[in-house]
Amino acid sequence: MNTGFKISRRAALTGAAALPLAAGLGSGAAAQVAQKGGQMPRVNRVMLGDFEVTALMAGTATREAPHEIFGLNVDDATFEEVSAEANIPTDKAQFFFTPTLVNTGAELILFDTGLNPEGIVAAVEAAGYSADEVTHMVITHMHGDHVGGLTDGNGPTFANAQHVTGQAEFDYWKGTDNATFAGKVAPLADRFSFVGDGAAVASGVTAMLTPGHTPGHMGYMLESGGKQLMLFADVANHYVWSLAYPDWEVSFDTDKAEAAATRRKVLDMLATDKVPFIGYHMPFPALGYAETRGEGFHYVPHSYQLML
Template structure:
């Protein structure tokens, strides 16, 4: 009798963007109560999730992305790390993609929240990517080093968010290279997307007339925030700016038919955004054996 499957196959999916190979790496998922959202009634958020056949409370995917370009290798975000049974898969999926942690020369951070920086270090605090330069927006680095901003938070968030971010920055202190804009890796341009955090950043991957926008945390709960872009997250540093940035990027990617990828889109996290009346509709890319996307 054949043995029964006890887990999914490797959570990695490749997308060719011109001469650049982008690989989505799943880290798992996190469940959170609907009270972690704002700007929308919990009853409406629950109804939107139920209509999409999604669990209530909300379930949020966590992804990172590998970029191989010009003979170099970058990782965009490092996932949660093994903070709970449902996370910490990124390292195994990186290995399944055939890439050793030591081969990564650059780590690009969309921002410094625990579900993005958790996988940067091991249990003892040592860097898990020993050859990598850490790159992030200078406003992001400044925010998490700001004592006044830290004091405005409750004690739990001071420890988990500020303490955690500072520990990771310290681990990579001798190899941190902040940016404000421009090319940050061969074929990859930083796109400032402030609001969720002051230095929240997307990365436009472009080569050979093709492009892919890795938009970071523009949405956390696609079933809710795509039809209701005014819905914000309790962890948004500036909720009004986060919502305004989301509306601006929605308009841009829908108008340009821009391929997108997101840390909290359902794996494999490649998609497009289409206009739907006065709003928008997320269209996940169909899986294909070919590495090139259809658009």
């Protein structure tokens, strides 16, 4: 559409700059308006067939020196070049912790719990539910940022929920001297039931073994109404430094070679089949797609595809 209206960039900038001054003329001393600071939404809800899928913001944290976490097998120059191309800094990174709540109509299934009980309970309540309504509490793996909200030491946070995790994951951590397992998981051991690769947590919710980050790390494929969405937890921990470059080593991965192989396998499947996913540490709301790009992949954030 051609309206015949034209304005130069210089004129537009000049006019915009003049607006605050013009608005203040004749108004007397301007009142001070308190700023509120940055804010992010706590929930993001989409429909997948008959499933209601809600990403929960259970917390976020800034981490220093990201090259000490990601790309351990690449030099500083490569890390800086890749970061510059993605327009992200190299001295700090922002981590997101995104559990997912799935309402199947018959079950209310929570995947992972964030860093602490307070954060996950607040997020569940922001989504319109209570902790007592959760029927299944599924743990993808037993790092502290996933099991931290299981208990405050006085009992389970989700007292009415059946607790579910991978058998291999539980057995591995049970055999270690790990304080997080001892404090968060072991006290609830009698509440857990165990699944293996291909097992169903509920109808349309299937466990997928995705090892490497931890020995028994599980992803979960959701399927309803002919649509699919994968919850891939920590298969990739960053949208550039891990997802885009799946062979880059990550300090948190227990078996770095196996983790890289799993990343490639899962991302190739998602890109080929055009299946959306929620990644626990992707920028909130952590929902998007993977596309093949060169020898790696590219993260495409969800816009409105699942709204249609």
